[in-house]
Amino acid sequence: MSERNATIASSVGLHARPAAIFVEAAAELDLEVTIAMAGEPAEDAMDAASILSLMSLGAAHGDVVVLRAEGAGAEEALERLVKILETDHDAA
DSSP states (O other): OEEEEEEOOSTTOSOHHHHHHHHHHHHTSSSOEEEEETTSOGGGOEETTOHHHHHHHOOOTTOEEEEEEOSTTHHHHHHHHHHHHTSOTTOO
């Protein structure tokens, strides 16, 4: 299983716009990707391709989340998703 940490960069956190961008990218993958707040047990991870899961996560600017995926291409997929989370989509 591949795992990557990402720090939420959007100034208002993982709200509607950045969450939608992230979910769209996660849904395009042929992998199951999960997301959880850093420090939470792996069994509490949520489906990263679910907008409801992301919104309920409540990740704010500067929070660290953990992404996990397994299978061929997992490392590359997680790298792409980390870049999305670590981009401030609220910047003018």
